[in-house]
Amino acid sequence: MKDKQPVDIVDTQNLKIGNDHRIKIRIFEAKNFYRNNKADSYCIVTANYLSEDGRTIERPQKLNLPLMRKMSNPFNNGTIRRKGSYSSTLIDKKSLEPLLGQKEGKEKIKDIQYETKIQPCNSNPFWGEYFEIILNKNFYSVKIELLLKNSLLSFPVGEIYLYKYELExxxxxxxxxxxxxLNSKNISIKKEINENGHSHLFESINDDILHDCIVCENIIQEEGIICSQCHITTHVKCSQNLCNCEACGSIRIEYRYIDYPILPLKYYCKLKDLIVDEKLNIVNLISKSCDSKDEAARDIVAILNEGDLAIPFLSQQCKLEISKTKVPETLFRGTTFCTKGVDFFMKLICKDYLDETIGPTIKKIIKQHRDCEIDPTKLINEYGEYVTDADHVPDENIVNLKECIKMILDSIIESSVHFPVELRELFSKIQDYAVEEFPNEKNVRYSSVSAFVFLRLFSPAILNPQLFGIIDENLKSREVRTLTLISKFVQQTANLVEYQNGKESYMNVLNNMIKEYIPLVKKYINSISRVQHKSVIKQRKRFFGILIRKKVENDMMEEKGKGRVDLEKWFSSVHRLINRNLNNIKKEVDKNSTRFKLHISRNIRKINWTTFLNDTISKENKRN
Ligand SMILES: [Zn+2]
Ligand SMILES: [Zn+2]
Ligand SMILES: [Zn+2]
Incomplete structure (x- = not known):
């Protein structure tokens, strides 16, 4: 039977299509790059835009004037933000003003740049940081630069580009x-680098795509060459300033590019019905067959939370995960749809709680700027040699570190009364299920909760306070180390075991402190897993109320602006997710019993409705 398409729900006359246009980049690590002694490393990410006049971009050869790369003022119709795991810090107005004031005639206009943390001297630095850049239609490329920095200066050692035409x-x-x-155009280090690598294998460029010169950063309009091995492009005249092919090391990144329509909320009615369906068939299918558990969990939890359905959904997921776990030690330790879902829900709920508990303490520790290093291999003695022996770590550093740890842990433990009610409810359920499944394990009532609140919330927030919006500024390398050590300690204490003589034996000096804090951490966990006043949870409007909200109300909401949850963005995201994984979802359905297939067939037809949505959008785009 042919699917009956619900044509009547879309009123194409007034269809306002928005656009979700952004790039998410995660910078992991770099290796084999040029290093000099005792320099720290960090990366800079820059987004580039082309001039406002779209046609000049398409036909550069018809222009008599040289094309200039300039920023098309990306602040008019989009925001740029530095993004952590989920929370984001908007770049403030002060940093925008000097950029907006720059004259258009200048050849190079510096775009907004985002920096990673500075990683202390290391041949294989690891950052693991996320950046999310909201783009506009003039987006052209993203540049990632690796830089070295010592007390005197900072200089670039290599860079990579991601171009729009590749991303699309x-x-x-x-x-x-x-x-x-990585490629380098830093002539001062060229000689040293060129002992590595080999010559580029250049061929002339003969396609219609616009290419950038990696050396002068202008668009190549004539005599361009491309290396068939590393794929860099450059002017013939610029190529002598380049370092050898594969001589500059490399960088590991993860990226996802999104350019996808967002429809007005009312058009997502059918999709909403599918997601909140009481048996959650579609959600379960997505959770099993989606290529990004992280994204799926986040989108679905955000939508369910608007309908007050996140807690029942997540406790169900946790129950399932507990029943599948064989050894309590591995409970909630893996990256699954369930753990990612709870992870995101905590970040959604706990923003203020983190700001009020560890926030002030972390700021205080940064301000004090005390040396807390206790790893001998990272300490240098008065003769400029590495200490290497744990006995020679200055007592003062140990005392400093202990004081910082005490401040952080006390601020957490003393805050249990302020712990968000929504999470108490979830944690009390998780604790009950875990104790039921492993009745003879004394510690499972603690470890089941600490796997979330300590290992996935406090510990990463202490390690990366910028990502959680706790601080705005970039950390100095001393504070990076101090917070890393505190985070390690919190993690170990939350595991309820002392340090054994492992590979980080320098942490053994903290064992007495761990013993001291384990009972306090247990007490804290018990206290945040208890629901005291159930009625405190505010009942919000359920979905239906949100979706059929009167037009007047809608306009009012838009005027208020702040505090409005961008539900349509989450729906657009789920729609995109389903589209991207449609084949996998269908395969997953086929694996199931005939009865399930019959039951789900109606819903699968509704998933096909996403094709309809796409048709509507493409028709609309043609009309414009
Ligand atoms: Zn090459
Ligand atoms: Zn050039
Ligand atoms: Zn090679």
């Missing part, structure tokens, strides 16, 4: 992870 092969946010070779 997948606009649905598929995740790519790659090692990309």
């Amino acid at each position: 092969s997948n606009k649905e946010g598929k995740v790519f992870e790659i090692w990309k070779p």
Whole structure:
């Protein structure tokens, strides 16, 4: 039977199509790059835009004037933000003003740049940081630069580019992870670098795509060459300033590019019905067959939370996960749809709680700027040699670190009364299920909850306070180390075991402190897993109320602006996710029993409705 398409729900006359246009980049690590002694490393990410006049971009050869790369003022119709795991810090107005004041006639206009943390001297630095850049239609490329920095200066050692024309092969946010070779145009280090690598294998460029010169950063309009091995492009005249092919090391990144329509909320009615369906068939299918558990969990939890359905959904997921776990030690330790879902829900709920508990303490620790290093291999003695022996770590450093740890842990433990009610409800259920499944395990009532609140909330927030919006500024390398050590300690204490003589034996000096804090951590966990006043939870409007909200109310909401949850963005995201994974979802359905197939067939037809939505959008785009 032919699917009956619900044509009547879309009123194409007034269809206002928005656009979700952004790139998410995660910078992992770099290796084999030029290093000099005792320099720290960090990366800078820059987004580039082309001039406002779209036609000049398409036909550069018809222009008599040289094309200039300039920023098309991306602040008019989009925001740019530095993004952590989920929370984001908007770049403030102060940093925008000097950029907006720059004259258009200048050849190079510096775009907004985002920096990673500075990683202390290391041949294989690891950042693991996320950046999310909201783009506009003039987006052209993203540049990632690796820089070295010592007390005197900071200089670039290599860079990579991601171009729009390459990214556009997948606009649905598929995740790519790659090692990309770095290139350098830093002539001062060229001689030293060129002992590595080999000559580029240049060929002349003969396609219609616009290419950038990696050396002068202008668009190549004539005599361009491309290396068939590393794929860099450059002017013939600029090529002598380049370092050898594969001589500059490489960088590992993950990226996803999104350019996807957002419809007005009312058009997502059918999709909403599918997601909140009481048996959650579609949600379960997505959770099993989606290529990005992280994204799926986040979108679905955000939508369910608007309908007050996140807690029942997540406790169900946790119950399932507990029943599948064989050894209590591994409970909630893996990255699954369930753990990612609870992870995101905590970040959604706990923003203020984190700001009020560890927030002030972390700021205080940064301000004090005390040396807390206790790893001997990272300490240098008065003769400029590495300490290497744990006995020679200065007592003062140990005392400093202990004081910082005490401040952080006390601020957590003393805050249990302020712990968000929504999470208490979830944690009390998780604790009950875990104790039921493992009745003879004394510690499971603690470890089941600490796997979330300590290992997935406090510990990462202490390690990366910028990502959780706790601080705005970039950390100095001393504070990076201090917070890393505190985070390790919190993690160990939350595991309820002392340090054994493992590979980080320098942490053994903290064992007495761990013993001291384990009972306090247990007490804290018990206290946040208890629901005291159930009636405190505010009942919000359920979905239906949100979706059929009167027009007047809608306008009022838009005027208020702040505090409004962008539900349509989440729906657009789920729609994109389903589209990207449609084949996998269908395969997953086929694996099931005939009865399930019959039951789900009606819903699958509704998933096909996403095709209808796409048709509507493409028709609309043609009309414009
Ligand atoms: Zn090459
Ligand atoms: Zn050039
Ligand atoms: Zn090679």
